[in-house]
Amino acid sequence: MVARVVDVISVVLLVAAAGAFTMGVSALGDRRDLDALYWLAVGALTLRSATDMLRPKGASR
């Protein structure tokens, strides 16, 4: 059950990353350069979190 919740969190983080990347690129179009950098960094962190949950260090493969 908990594993399923972690799967859902991972998918939610993927959706959030897509949104953050889109906001980042859109912010460049709206001349908000600092916002753009912020959202692109948030997108990268969110995506990293989503994939790190799949490959725990030290787990048996």
Place this chain on the structure above:
Amino acid sequence: MSVETPDRARALSARSNMLLPGLLAWVSTVGAPAFERGVGSGARVFACAALVAMVSGPFLTGPRPWVGRAVGIHTTVVLCLATWLSLGANIGVQHLEPVRAAIGAVAWVLFAFGWGATRAPGTPEDDPRAIPGAPLPARSHLPALAAPIFAIGLLGAALTSFAAWRVARPSHALLSHAAAVVSAIALVTSAAKIAVDRQDYKPLTPATLRLGAAVRPLSVLAIALIVRFAWMLVE
């Protein structure tokens, strides 16, 4: 109906997949700028040569596919690059027409896909050339919801790519496209991993270990969101 008719129909379909997107890409990104007023003859010669290579490539894929690929892909791309280099400032960002450029970008992607090969529809064992024997069962199946999760990644990649076309400032347009391409690649790659590497597909690992693995990026993410919230309060 003869046995060769389906093969011919398949070959015609494959050639159409290579030719139609390629022609659209050539017209929108190579032909149109090369045949504008004031453009030198060198660029036009390269553009015409690129068109000839693009059209002849699919017809050379018969007995020696590598010849068709060398002409249809590599020679075409090199000649298109030569055309763009010859055009110089005529294809600068300030001269770019967003709709035509967006259509051209999509057409180039479809051109790349058109040269790819997919498995023919139907059961492989039903092919008359298949070696007879018991059908080989798949060793494993994709986990549930793999396709929708991958579709989320594809949709996110498409959204970032389209958002990049909204950037009107010439100095930032290229940066936005670079950021969009990197984001799109990251999203598609991660979506594929999430789609197939989930718990119900790979060997079991404790949920706490999985959450623990993501603690560092999640902590930085939380700090970033808190800073943003605080900044909004200050503003």
